[in-house]
Amino acid sequence: MKLKKLSLRTRIFLGMIILVLLASILIAGVAIYQYKGETEDYHKQRLERKEIAIQRHINYVLRETSYPVTTEKIPLIFKDEIYKIAEVHSLQLNIYDLDGSLLKTSRATLTLDTLQICMRTEVLNELSNKAEHRYIEKSKENGETFQSSYSYILDQKFKPIAILNLPFLENDNFLSNELNEFLIRLFIAYSFVMLIAVAIAFWLSKYITKSLKTISEKINTTRLEKRNQKIEIEDASDEISILVNSYNSMIDELEESAVKLATGEREQAWREMAKQVAHEIKNPLTPMRLTVQNFQRKFDPSDEDIYKKVDEYTKTLIQQIDTMSSIASAFSSFAKMPAQQSETLNVVKTVKLALDIFNEDYIVFSSDTDEIIAKFDRTQLIRVVTNLVKNAIQAIPDTKEPKIVVSVQSQNNDVVITVSDNGSGVSEENKHKVFEPKFTTKSSGMGLGLAMVKNIVEMHKGSISFKSETNIGTSFKVILPKEN
Structure with a gap:
């Protein structure tokens, strides 16, 4: 369905519904985008807090140890303490020397692969080049996102003696549940809003187009030949x-x-x-x-x-x-046509009565029934039939064997009277003039017969038409409603 074919009321209604839908989708999109940003900030800040707390704990251990605070003594210093730190802070940690070799880890079991024993060169370079001497690396394994934080462990003179690595798993289950609950609540709220929007859109579209519908109805009934009423609309825009x-x-x-x-x-x-x-x-x-x-x-x-x-x-x-x-x-x-005096009569009998004044034996009458009851002006109905028959008689040339057929039929709520002849017919250039006053093709007469017939038929809210072929004949058809 093309949009141009839709009514203004439908377009206003659909426009408001689509607007509400777009607003709902936009707000949901903004909420998801905001969630992602907050999730990222949450993990970043959580890792920073964990890192600061572990660094404080490590510094406390370094202050309390009896071992010299050097890189070589790190495995001894944190032999047991590293497990306590990991348990307290619920986070695994690895300690590397300044060259990237693994010194100590909090993992209970260790698979000695290259990635765990030695840090990658690019990580060491990034760490040393950073002004804050801190580097965070992101990676994905088995569909889960990890952040690895790298920072220096300083001695009491703020000299780097080791590198602390904190592998952090981004667990989004809690935040995902929060987002799902939010979206569900948002869906329920917007479903309710949608119902209200449908009702408001329906009422508003009806209100807006009500005045236009009134104007349209008035325009459709506007006619040149009658007195037209003006439009009166209160509280219009x-x-x-x-x-x-x-x-x-x-x-x-x-x-x-x-x-x-x-x-x-x-x-x-x-x-x-x-x-x-x-x-x-x-x-x-x-x-x-x-x-x-x-x-x-x-x-x-x-x-x-x-x-x-x-x-x-x-x-x-x-x-x-x-x-x-x-x-x-x-x-x-x-x-000056006489005033119409309608009466209930048998149309078949009345038409037969109209034909009785003609003595021509070639006039044939037919009807599908003996009685068709309708309400007409008897005198004017007889005048219609006699004028059509006279016209048919005068249309037949002397060179032809004349034949005129007059028929009366009942069709639904109408009476159909047909007068057919085998006369000369009406030429194409004269067909549009047949019902005009003073038009005639005969040598005598004023050409008012068919014009008068048309006037009578239209006064009875009927119609008259004809079909004609040159040198074959003409058939006039009068359709009149049974109730007038």
């Missing part, structure tokens, strides 16, 4: 307040723009409507004018065919007047 104020300002500007746009579109629509009405009315007015002028010019009361001519002139005028009346009715129906 400065950043959130800036964002909320920006959104509220945008809502004000959006509402102002929507009003201007709606006004402009309404004015444009009425201008287009006025142009269309003027154009459609001019068409029948011209033949009416010519008919009246012709009647005026040729009127002769003595003509024996005068009544026949008057009848012809009258029929022509009535025909043009009916055309103008149908134009006015069509525009009136489109401009």
Whole structure:
């Protein structure tokens, strides 16, 4: 999972948890590092204390001995005392002469190998070169760490007479146990802290993103065509307040723009409507004018065919007047739809009733059931069906054997009405104009039928779509919810 795909709330939550984990690991690392440093200092200081105590003990023996304090007499002086010193101080010790040869050791048994009998040359050199005449050597054997301390044994005149070697084993068992106990306590404490951190991180991430979630929900519901509510958030941070104020300002500007746009579109629509009405009315007015002028010019009361001519002139005028009346009715129906009056009805029966006004025998009706109960406006449902069927009839050319299929189906909570024909179809360049007012491919009519159908369907919270192929036919599909 990529980090960018995670929500802000999840990223804040994970960030705080990771921060606590890193702090725990860092503190544990510092504790272990501190332990190692303290352990090293502890062994160093312990060896120094042992060395000082043994040197004092040796000096005491040298002061109390009856033997001359010389290098050659060291084995005699410490013949028995070396064991007492080792027992008192719980530490083995070796005494070498100034040339590095072993003089006396506190070990009960001695394997006389080269390392024990003679000191290495580099150790002698380091010891003599040190200003404090003291040298410590570290080594590891069988996984255990040893420190060997080398220092001079001085006589009463502070003259070196021998070299004292103290092999010291670094026993870390006690300190290791202390570290383990500390780490266990630290783990328990941080486990408790982790639980608290998870709770705080969850609450904090939820608190931080709560305002953003509110803003996001408001933005998702923002629409140009409706009145949008402003965001009101109390106790918001400065950043959130800036964002909320920006959104509220945008809502004000959006509402102002929507009003201007709606006004402009309404004015444009009425201008287009006025142009269309003027154009459609001019068409029948011209033949009416010519008919009246012709009647005026040729009127002769003595003509024996005068009544026949008057009848012809009258029929022509009535025909043009009916055309103008149908134009006015069509525009009136489109401009002002009647109020929706929904009622519970049988859609199958209602669609059959709408088809009864057509006498064409090539109109076929089908339904998967005899009864589909839904809630619609009966008049508007009939208007949708009749307009689609009229459109289908007019789309079929005279060169084809016409066929129109009207079907009604029930799909879940929707009613699906389909009107299919085998007409000329709709060309690709005209498909996007089908539901536009005043669009038509016929020689007569105003092109308001499909626009009105679309208006009715959308008022019922439904949808209308079509599929068409040139010279094959067109199929209109209306989907309406059963409850309105």
